[in-house]
Amino acid sequence: MTDFFNSVFTRLKKPSIILTVVSQIGALLILCGVRIDENLLMTATAMICSILCTLGILNSTAPADETMLVCSESGEPKAHVMIAGQMVCKNCGAVYVAPEDEETDEKG
Numbered sequence: 001m002t003d004f005f006n007s008v009f010t011r012l013k014k015p016s017i018i019l020t021v022v023s024q025i026g027a028l029l030i031l032c033g034v035r036i037d038e039n040l041l042m043t044a045t046a047m048i049c050s051i052l053c054t055l056g057i058l059n060s061t062a063p064a065d066e067t068m069l070v071c072s073e074s075g076e077p078k079a080h081v082m083i084a085g086q087m088v089c090k091n092c093g094a095v096y097v098a099p100e101d102e103e104t105d106e107k108g
């Protein structure tokens with residue numbers, strides 16, 4: 001049981017996890033008819049996470065749950081994190097869009 005809480009606690013030290021959890025709770029509250037500003041909620045959460053990262057309470061460099069994807073904005077491979085069911089570029093915040101025609105056998 002302690003292992004379970006340790007694992008949950010470790011996950012909650014990652015800003016991407018907190019953002020996902022908060023956005024899901026926000027969506028759930030909206031679904032239940034609670035009137036909240038989702039934009040305000042997410043912006044405030046991101047700001048708080050940023051402050052906690054700066055203070056060293058959250059681990060912003062945690063590599064888990066990050067995926068290298070080609071950014072739809074810059075066209076360069078960047079770390080993406082799952083936020084509200086979408087892969088979002090950590091570099092510029094662009095939502096990842098899967099390319100339509102895949103050329104997977106292209107090598108540099």
Ligand SMILES: [Zn+2]
Binds near residue numbers: 072073078090
């Ligand atoms: Zn980007």
